[in-house]
Amino acid sequence: MAVRTARRVRTAILGAVLAGAVTATAFVAPASARQARPTTGAHPAGHGATQQAMDATVAGGVPGVIGVAEDGRGRWTGDAGVADTRTGRERQAQDTFRVGSLTKTFISTVLLQLEAEGKLSLDDSVDTWLPGLVRGNGNDGRAITVRQLLNHTSGIYDYTADADFQKLVFGPGFFQHRYDTWTPERLVRTALAHQPDFAPGARWKYSNTNYILAGMVIQKVTGRSYAQEAERRVLRPLNLRSTSFPGTDARMPKPSGRAYSTLGGSPDQVYDVTEFNPSVAGSAGEVVSNSLDLNRFYRALLGGKLLPPRQLAEMTTTVPSDEIPRSSYGLGLMKLTLSCGTEVWGHTGGIHGSSSEAVVTKDAGHALAFNFNGDWTGDPLPLTEAEFCGTK
DSSP states (O other), rough: OOOHHHHHHHHHHSSOOOOOOOOOOOSOOOOOOOOOEEEEEEEOSSSSSHHHHHHHHHHHHHHHEEEEEEEEEEEEEEEEEOOOOTTOOOTTTTEEEOGGGHHHHHHHHHHHHHHTTTTTOTTBBBHHTTTTSSSSEEEEEEGBBBHHHHHHHHOOOOOOHHHHHHHHSSSSHHHHTTTTTHHHHHHHHHHHHHSSSSSSSSOOOOOOHHHHHHHHHHHHHSOOOHHHIIIIIITTTTTTTTTTTTOOSSSOOBBBBBOOTTTTOOOOSOOOOOOOOOOGTTGGGGOOOOHHHHHHHHHHHHSSSOHHHHHHHTTOEEEEEETHHHHHHOSSEEEEEETSSSSSEEEEEETEEEEEEEEEEETSSEEEEEEEEESSOOHHHHHHHHHHHOOO
């Protein structure tokens, strides 16, 4: 198994990927670049650099890109490559895709709403809500707070880094196990078989296990699943009709394209990995959405429509994330300072065959959400830089 590529898929499964990706040759001839299309109103100026970045991403090997930007001038849609390498269908703004770790922002929003209602405190220990669950190998839920789960300072090992897990999920074992159901308890046990990476609060390290536990806390506090709570608290109020928590359903809702992966092997051999049971990601990364819904969600969140001022301030209080340049991490929300000095807030995420990003300025005035339908190559940062710093 090619560990380097497997690491990229694993980190983005469910992770925050802002660094450069592995370079790979294209396995299909990219479709001719098309002119970016305005979705509403006249074609707003200023997105040419973003379209060029999309074209370059496809030239570098990603099968297709779709992105939607919104600002004071209107909505702009750009795309390059294809949604389906077999049929040649183009990508569309309405296409749904697996968003991976953007799920974490939804989960954090629910927990902060519960805090605003007085149903929990972010400074409650994990053991308060999940007594006895986090124990063994130096792990102790009595010393870890809910806040430390949400900002990745808990020290709990990332279950996606477990060697046996990787063999089952990220390599050739994918085809044998793609429809397996993974319970949250099983994912947590996988993590707790390892010692913690550091003492709670000592530093920052991204761990998907944190958000598996966060989803379990939501269920314990409310008596309903994290998916049910997110649906009634976020998806329905914002009318996010293309956003869903699929649970164990391996199928993708329509419209959607296909998702592609090398499964840790050579870029000359690419597999269609569109269908699989997303319980492997759970509350750390199972959401399906599209660019339009993601822009609506992040603009509403930073615009103060989902959280009271105190909770939004908590969400945007960050700790340094040394692993990712020019960034810091809040509660399910990342701040990135771009080369031109502009600050954007949001999240990146990936899962088999899919790499996504959604970011917005803190005043909620300018948003961008996009997706690559391949997981072994492609860097989201040039697109973000082009949209918020580009001048063409």
